[in-house]
Amino acid sequence: xxxxxxxxxxxxxxxxxxxxxxxxxxxxxNEPKLNxxxxxxxxSDARLVMRVLIDEYKGVFEGLNSLVDVGGGTGTMAAAIAKxxxxxxxxxxxxxxxxxxxxSSANLKYVxxxxxxxxxxxxxxxxxxxxxxxxxxxxxxxxxRSKEAIKGKKGxxxxxxxxxxxxxxxxxxxxxxxxxxxxMLMMALQTGKERNNKEWGKLFLDAGFSNYKITPILGLRSVxxxxx
Numbered sequence: 001x002x003x004x005x006x007x008x009x010x011x012x013x014x015x016x017x018x019x020x021x022x023x024x025x026x027x028x029x030n031e032p033k034l035n036x037x038x039x040x041x042x043x044s045d046a047r048l049v050m051r052v053l054i055d056e057y058k059g060v061f062e063g064l065n066s067l068v069d070v071g072g073g074t075g076t077m078a079a080a081i082a083k084x085x086x087x088x089x090x091x092x093x094x095x096x097x098x099x100x101x102x103x104s105s106a107n108l109k110y111v112x113x114x115x116x117x118x119x120x121x122x123x124x125x126x127x128x129x130x131x132x133x134x135x136x137x138x139x140x141x142x143x144x145r146s147k148e149a150i151k152g153k154k155g156x157x158x159x160x161x162x163x164x165x166x167x168x169x170x171x172x173x174x175x176x177x178x179x180x181x182x183x184m185l186m187m188a189l190q191t192g193k194e195r196n197n198k199e200w201g202k203l204f205l206d207a208g209f210s211n212y213k214i215t216p217i218l219g220l221r222s223v224x225x226x227x228x
Contacts, residue, residue: 050080052218060223061085063155066122068093070115070146071130074102078126082108091120116141119149128161132194136203143207150228158226164214165194200224 053060061067061081065088069078072092082090082105089107092099096112104110111120116138119125125146131139143158150156195203197214204212204226212226 050077050084053223054080054084057215057217057223058084060159060225061088061124064088064123066151067091067124067126067159068120068122068149069126069128070094070119070142071127073098075099075108075110077128079108089122091122093120115145117145119145121149121151123151123156124159125149126159126161131160131162131203135193139203140207143203143209147207147209147228156228158209158224160224160226161217161221162224163194163220164200164216164222164224165196 061084064085067078067081067088068091069075069081070093072078072094075092078090078092082088086107090109092102092108092110093113093115094110095114099110099112102110113120115130127142127146130142134142146158150158193199200214201212209226210228212224215223215225217223
């Protein structure tokens with residue numbers, strides 16, 4: 001297996017462990033070492049994904065004036081976006097203990113809150129490795145809150161970075177194996193799942209979105225642009 005996909009598996013296992021603790025009442029903020037390790041793992045993946053997005057898919061962010069990175073952790077992804085697109089006002093939105101004490105800059109701010117209760121308004125809402133952690137019912141709530149937050153109704157959109165299973169462009173057996181590995185993990189340990197094109201489309205339709213576009217970008221990762 002390619003080294004990047006092995007590291008990807010390890011990062012996502014840690015992601016699941018931390019999410020399980022969050023669900024069952026042991027907040028990750030109570031375990032600083034684990035929390036820091038998790039944040040750095042997610043930051044490493046964010047740096048890799050963002051490098052590819054900026055180099056090859058910068059059109060995803062063109063025409064936007066503001067963006068909220070929901071569940072953005074310590075802000076690695078949003079900071080890279082803010083640097084590459086200085087016209088963009090970026091907000092990192094995560095649980096209060098995650099963003100506590102983090103320093104804002106000219107076009108990057110940190111806001112604490114709960115994505116199930118509401119999301120700060122922006123032209124675009126970014127969800128990176130969020131949706132596969134949750135059931136369809138929970139994802140529908142996240143999508144509805146995100147839709148309510150999109151203020152640029154004409155050019156506004158939702159940007160999702162996640163796995164799209166059964167992707168016909170992914171023909172490598174190891175990639176398929178990794179997709180199945182994560183789907184089983186999500187079903188066994190969480191209420192979440194990996195979704196195929198049809199399942200993503202149903203979620204978007206149920207949440208009131210009109211259309212979407214899936215673009216594979218790196219290994220198992222795809223960018224899904226969802227339109228009002």
